[in-house]
Amino acid sequence: MSEKLLEVKGVCKDFGGLRAIDDLDFHIREGEIFSIIGPNGSGKTTLFNVISGFYPATRGKVIFKGEDITNLKPFTIAQKGIARTFQLTAVFARDRVLDNLMIGHRLRIRAGLLGTIFGSHRTREEEKRCREKAEELLGFIELTPQKNRIAGNLTQEAQKRLCIGMALATDPKLLLLDEPTGGVNFREIRSLVSLIEKIKEKKITICLIEHKMKVAMDIPDRVMVLNYGRKITEGLPRQVSQDQRVIEAYLGKSYAA
Amino acid sequence: METAGRLFSTRNLIVLLLIIFAFTIPFYVTSRFILHILIMCCIWAMAATSMNLIMGYTGQVNLAHGAFFGIGAYSAGLLILKLGINFWPALILACAITVFLGLLIGLPALRTKGSYFAIGTMCFNVIVTVIIDSWEGLTEGARGLLGIPRPAPIPLPFGKEITFTSISANYYLILVSLLLTILIIYRIVHSMLGRTFMAVRGNEELAESLGMSAMRAKLLSFLISTFLAAWAGVLYAAYIGFLSPEISDYHVTFELLTFCLIGGLGTMVGPLIGAFILTIISELLHGIAVPRLVAYGFVLIIIMIFLRGGIMGGFKMLWLTLSRKDGR
Numbered sequence: 001m002s003e004k005l006l007e008v009k010g011v012c013k014d015f016g017g018l019r020a021i022d023d024l025d026f027h028i029r030e031g032e033i034f035s036i037i038g039p040n041g042s043g044k045t046t047l048f049n050v051i052s053g054f055y056p057a058t059r060g061k062v063i064f065k066g067e068d069i070t071n072l073k074p075f076t077i078a079q080k081g082i083a084r085t086f087q088l089t090a091v092f093a094r095d096r097v098l099d100n101l102m103i104g105h106r107l108r109i110r111a112g113l114l115g116t117i118f119g120s121h122r123t124r125e126e127e128k129r130c131r132e133k134a135e136e137l138l139g140f141i142e143l144t145p146q147k148n149r150i151a152g153n154l155t156q157e158a159q160k161r162l163c164i165g166m167a168l169a170t171d172p173k174l175l176l177l178d179e180p181t182g183g184v185n186f187r188e189i190r191s192l193v194s195l196i197e198k199i200k201e202k203k204i205t206i207c208l209i210e211h212k213m214k215v216a217m218d219i220p221d222r223v224m225v226l227n228y229g230r231k232i233t234e235g236l237p238r239q240v241s242q243d244q245r246v247i248e249a250y251l252g253k254s255y256a257a
Numbered sequence: 258m259e260t261a262g263r264l265f266s267t268r269n270l271i272v273l274l275l276i277i278f279a280f281t282i283p284f285y286v287t288s289r290f291i292l293h294i295l296i297m298c299c300i301w302a303m304a305a306t307s308m309n310l311i312m313g314y315t316g317q318v319n320l321a322h323g324a325f326f327g328i329g330a331y332s333a334g335l336l337i338l339k340l341g342i343n344f345w346p347a348l349i350l351a352c353a354i355t356v357f358l359g360l361l362i363g364l365p366a367l368r369t370k371g372s373y374f375a376i377g378t379m380c381f382n383v384i385v386t387v388i389i390d391s392w393e394g395l396t397e398g399a400r401g402l403l404g405i406p407r408p409a410p411i412p413l414p415f416g417k418e419i420t421f422t423s424i425s426a427n428y429y430l431i432l433v434s435l436l437l438t439i440l441i442i443y444r445i446v447h448s449m450l451g452r453t454f455m456a457v458r459g460n461e462e463l464a465e466s467l468g469m470s471a472m473r474a475k476l477l478s479f480l481i482s483t484f485l486a487a488w489a490g491v492l493y494a495a496y497i498g499f500l501s502p503e504i505s506d507y508h509v510t511f512e513l514l515t516f517c518l519i520g521g522l523g524t525m526v527g528p529l530i531g532a533f534i535l536t537i538i539s540e541l542l543h544g545i546a547v548p549r550l551v552a553y554g555f556v557l558i559i560i561m562i563f564l565r566g567g568i569m570g571g572f573k574m575l576w577l578t579l580s581r582k583d584g585r
Contacts (some may be wrong), residue, residue: 050577052466054462054466074462075465075467075468075471077470078465078466085466090460090462090463092456092459092463093459095459103453103464106449106456106469107467107468109449111448111450113445113481116444116451123448127449186315187353192376
């Protein structure tokens, strides 16, 4: 068994009286694709927000590479090597595709004020590094022909790929994808799925939230099912899809024969 | 560098010609009145350009900019008059004091977002004016600070010196300051640092998820713009020689805001155009204050409805539609 990259231990998240995540324990192994599924409102996105630091956890611990990262600020967590995308496609809509990718690598450079004003050699080197990173990723996410287009004018599917590209530009160890195929049509899903598989080949661990069963069951190595903030089950995709409790959560009791 | 090939582009040529033109003006313009108007244009252009960094490029509606202009001006005036400090160290000290106050107000204020930040900074602006107005022991209150001397001469080797007694010498000092301000803002905007500011403007959450501290970016941008506003304020104090509490008033802030909005917020040239056009108009219409404000309001409404990007935004749109037609 490979090493645990991310460990979630007894995490709870309350919104007032509502417990969105209830005493959740799971881990993600290095190099795998881990998928989280569950009905609407089961706490999947909340879980992402807790891991990436956008929501403080009410209780429990998040451990990344053996280091406690619970309740750190989102930018610190990103610097430590966890990148995420958002459910609602988020790009810098007014900027060009290339600029979007360059800014993704911003956290790996210093960009000091004095160096910027006096145009120091180091600042220029740093900018060149960002540009190279962006050019490399343009090829990877297959947006090279669109590199000078304004990001907001791209199709939904291209914007999804750009989001993933920006997250990759941060040089992550773990990539959290919140519904990478949400809102794109059936034919376009295939290109996104092959992109996710390409990322796995780069030895980047992926955790994804999915609704589309085909994506959620075909790509991942392991699947976890959430309902009302609790883990119902976890395991290989085939086992999980046969699980009575999962069928019950999705379709109601009468279908769980 | 990649700009080497574009060194002689049309744009660079225009900028170069404009700079040469600006430097040669005192040789053929002898009218003190016209030079005075140009100096005022440069000072307001400096203040508007610095406001553009926090507002246009970082997306934080800072309505305390006039206060920082006033604090810079008053700090320099007080340092020179009450402590007898030479103009040049006073310039640096005044900027440092203003940046320090900017830090004190920026740290809590920048925790708020959007309109809350705008209202918070506007309150700070009003408070500053009230303090300057009522702390008579220090600032002379409504009587104002009188007799601030022109910048001290800069000694050169061989017993020579650069003096700032003539109006054209003052013009050069302020022009160089304006060019430096533009250069600093230009450098920042066209760097990864500026991209960070613009990322925060575009989507704070996304910027944080990509490992950028939005607070740090906003505070840095806020302090740079504060520093440059103070610098403009010091030059104003030394040039005009008289300060009253109105110079830190929120009307100044809104005047600067108007320059930016009419010229085009978030563009390099917009605040300059806005500051020059409106300063020239208002100096020519001196003494008829009320119609001026009415006209301002009218122009602002028209711009906000029909030309959201200001004059520069309009040009950009025109350019885009024209070049698109050429392409097809």
